Amino acid sequence: MILPRWTAYVALAVIAILFATAIPRRSKEADPHAARAARETGHVDLPESEYPRMVVIGIDGLDPDILRDVMRRFPDRMKNFQRLADAGGGVMDLGTSTPPQSPVAWSNFITGRHPGGHGIYDFIHRDKKIYRAIASTVVSEDGHDRDIPLTPFKLPVGGSSEPNRTGKAFWTMMMDKDVPADLYRVPINFPVEPSKGVSFSGMMTPALDSAYGQYTVYTTNPPAEKAGLSSRFRTVRVSGGAVRTQLDGPMNVLRDGNPTASVPLTAYLDKEANAAIIEVGSERLVMEPGQFSTFVRVSFDLLPAGAMSLDGIVCFYLRSISPEFELYASPVNFDPTNPVEPVSLPEDAAAKMVEEIGLVFTQGMAEDVNALKSEALTDAEFMHQANLVHRERIRILDYALDRYTAKKEGGLLFFYVSSVDLAMHMMWRHQDPQHPFYDPAIAKQDSSSWSGRDGTTWEDVVDDLYLRMDPILGKVLDRVGDDTTVMVMSDHGFAPYRRKFSLNTWLLENGYLKLKEGVTKELPEGDPKRTDVILEEAVDWSETRAYGIGFNGLYLNLAGREAEGIVKPGAEADALLKELKTQLELIIDQGQQVVLSADLASVVFAGGARLDDAPDIVVGYNSGYGNSDEATQGRIPHDVLTDNVGGTFNGSHLMHPSVVSGTLLVNRRVTVEDPRLEDLTTSILDAYDVPADPAMTGRPVLLHQ
Structure with a gap:
């Protein structure tokens, strides 16, 4: 999946730093000290207001x-x-x-x-030119780099990342x-x-x-299945009572190759006191095992001698110092x-x-x-x-x-x-x-x-x-x-998510999607020879009529829209959509209907100015079911249906809307029942x-x- 182009944000920020040094003006606002005093005493005496007062509390997933x-x-x-x-x-x-x-x-x-x-239809949309999963909420354009002669540095030029929402x-x-x-x-x-x-x-x-934030675990004994497989588990060693490593931050878009900027991270261990001093950048923390720290500030240099840097904040969790050292670092947030x-x-x-x-x-x-x-x-x-x-x-x-x-x-x-x-x-x-x-x-x-x-x-x-x-x-x-x-x-x-359905595997096994000669779907989970099988690389588009990307999205391989589309718009596409809807809604697993309703975009999004960007079918799963993470990202897993075990969401709402209604309470009369x-x-x-x-x-x- 292509994440939001975070390098574009960094590059744009660098350009802004280069060409603008003005400090934002302080905004004018009401002095909250009197209100704070009222909070502490429990006294409510709001000033008469020019506009009606309304407070909306949005509780996600209630x-x-x-x-x-x-x-x-x-x-x-x-x-x-x-x-x-x-x-x-x-x-x-x-x-x-x-x-x-x-x-x-x-x-x-x-x-x-x-x-x-x-125009926002999912967490994940597809790039119809290359059949690849992309982030839904932004539209990114690549810029280019201008080399600075006789140095390892460059200047990013252009590029953008704009909201996709209309x-x-x-x-x-x-x-x-x-x-x-x-x-x-x-x-x-x-x-x-x-x-x-x-x-x-x-x-x-x-x-x-990064776009969504990446934690890091520093450990002297990483889990065997993680060692070498995840850059987020970093093997360290104790030498002279200390662990010396680094905290990674943003990509350095000013340096050739976009290397990761980092700051030194040292943990001084005192086993007798069962405590550690965590030193990162210029900050120092004293921590005991089982403790989360407060935030500390870190600054990542992009140019030598601190000529340009980006500021962030990070917190830590010290799990243990003996017999093994284990330290969790949160994603580095904006300061x-x-x-x-x-x-x-x-x-x-x-x-x-x-x-x-x-x-x-x-x-x-x-x-x-x-x-x-x-x-x-x-x-x-x-x-x-x-x-x-x-x-x-x-x-x-x-x-x-x-x-x-x-x-x-x-x-x-x-x-x-x-x-x-x-x-x-x-x-x-x-x-x-x-x-x-x-x-x-x-x-x-x-x-x-x-x-x-x-x-x-x-x-x-x-x-x-x-x-x-x-x-x-x-x-x-x-x-x-x-x-x-x-x-x-x-x-x-919210609802339970007990069984994983893989839409692309179902499309493959039912003849709507075909793989290239010599390519097979993924081997079962846990097979040491298993590798990812990705739509854009594995599919024979000349014989594929439909594919899935996103948690609920099914797309026709439509001629004139997709890069290698074969399904003719009009009667042929309409008949295929009707067939897919019928077949999806007939899937039964352990006595349960898997897909409660396969909704046609032309019906549920009728009249919308962004209808052309929508999936052709929104697959509305029944309670207990959802598209697998692998299929969501445009992969073709081994099984159509499997138990939902392991490290993924086990409660969900990525289903049909009738299964997971939202909640409304308000101290006014609501004039409709729906x-x-x-x-x-x-x-x-x-x-x-x-x-x-x-x-x-x-x-x-x-x-x-």
């Missing part, structure tokens, strides 16, 4: 059925959700996107359009009408779009070291006080927040699911790392509420919470004995140090994730008063008398005060 169940079983721990439900229409199902993937669903919310209008963000429409809005970590808000207020980037914001690319607008808003609450994660997905997938962290360690993110979000929420309640203008506050979604993706199996990856030995381990509840185990993890949301809602309700519209919404729900994500967009605009764009598909559904 499922309405699970929420109702947790509220019923833990009434004393879910009082704030009950309070909000009683003030409005209860816990409502919220129609999600087709497909219900976060970039798609949040783009629906941001633009008020369905995917046919905004349609204005609703808060920019509000800004055009002078309506204030503060937005904290809205997903897919990178590059950051401005508001009349502050706007912070969220999901899809890259790390400094929010001096980022490569803005992570807030105004640009200094992030630095001002850091002055109040300390350094924070800036990468889009801060919970390190990749470290858990590859067993760099255990389940318990991952949840404690996720807890650092959760506690950080609470600090940001306090800051956001201080700022918002001090403002006399009123307006909108949007605040995003990631904790439920990413943890449920990885931890679902522990509360699901039917899951093939359920392990009672792990599920029954004590989790009380994470949950804060005596006697809990990882079998209780979903309950505890939901219980942890109630104080967040209570904090908002207590701070903003009864006259403020308060909404809790989610982009989608609200959808796009309806919330137009309802927010309607609350501030901002006209909706004609391309929006949502309806105003909130009764005016």
Whole structure:
């Protein structure tokens, strides 16, 4: 898969540093000190506002059925959700996107359009010229390098990386009408779009070291299956009571070959004290085994003598110093006080927040699911790392509420919470004995140090994730008063993911896809001779009619559209789509329908200006099923259906939207029984008398005060 062209961001940042040295002007904002005092005393006395006040809490992955169940079983721990439900229409199902993937669903919310209008159909799109998986949210153009004679350096020239989404963000429409809005970590808000207020980037914001961020584990005894196979496990040795290695950062786009920039990393071990001093760059930490560190700043030189550098932040987890040394380093994030690319607008808003609450994660997905997938962290360690993110979000929420309640203008506050979604993706199996990856030995381990509840185990993890949301809602309700519209919404729900279906393998075995002479599908997982079999390299396109790329996408090899298309548009394509839809919906596994509905793009995205970019079929899986990671990336695994075991998502929402509805609670009357994500967009605009764009598909559904 081609990731977002992170080198383009680095190159553009380097050019900006070369030709601009101005410091961003400090933005004007309300003094939050009085609001902070009110928070500490519990006193609520909001200033009369020019615009109605509305607070929207976006909790990624909050499922309405699970929420109702947790509220019923833990009434004393879910009082704030009950309070909000009683003030409005209860816990409502919220129609999600087709497909219900976060970039798609949040783009629906941001633009008020369905995917046919905004053009984001999946986490992963395909490059129809070369049949390759590419990132969906950006469109990148390569630049070129200009060599600097007689030196090993070069100057990147040109290149770009632009958002792929069509349609204005609703808060920019509000800004055009002078309506204030503060937005904290809205997903897919990178590059950051401005508001009349502050706007912070969220999901899809890259790390400094790569597009999605890469952890590193330094160890004297790497797992055998990892050694030599993953650059993220780095073998080190102890010499003279110290470990000397390096922390890798971004590619150095100013040097021939784009080598990785790095800084020295040294760990001084004191086995008697059972502690270590971690020295990275010019920073020093004292750590004990089992401890996560705070963030430290690091600076990566791109030119000699510090003539140009890029700044980042990193944190560590010291697992052990004896008998083996093991140290986890997080992905290197942007330093929010001096980022490569803005992570807030105004640009200094992030630095001002850091002055109040300390350094924070800036990468889009801060919970390190990749470290858990590859067993760099255990389940318990991952949840404690996720807890650092959760506690950080609470600090940001306090800051956001201080700022918002001090403002006399009123307006909108949007605040995003990631904790439920990413943890449920990885931890679902522990509360699901039917899951093939359920392990009672792990599920029954004590989790009380994470949950804060005596006697809990990882079998209780979903309950505890939901219980942890109630104080967040209570904090908002207590701070903003009864006259403020308060909404809790989610982009989608959640379901088990027990069996992996490989779409490309099914297409191969049913005659819709053909491999080149002498090429076979991949060998079974675990076979030492197995190698990746990738569409772009392995397929005979002259005899292939359909292929799959993305979590839910199926494409025809359409003549005149795909580079080597053979299916004629019109009657031939229509007949093939009808046949594929029928055959996919007939697949049965262990008595269950695998594909609940294979939806035709021409139907579900009808009227959309970006319909031509859509997959021809959106494969909507039943609860318990999903496209395998391998097939999603454009590979052809050995088996059509296998148990979902090993390091991957075990809870999911990459299914048919009817299986994983989102959630809506609001302390106002909702005027329809079937609200959808796009309806919330137009309802927010309607609350501030901002006209909706004609391309929006949502309806105003909130009764005016």
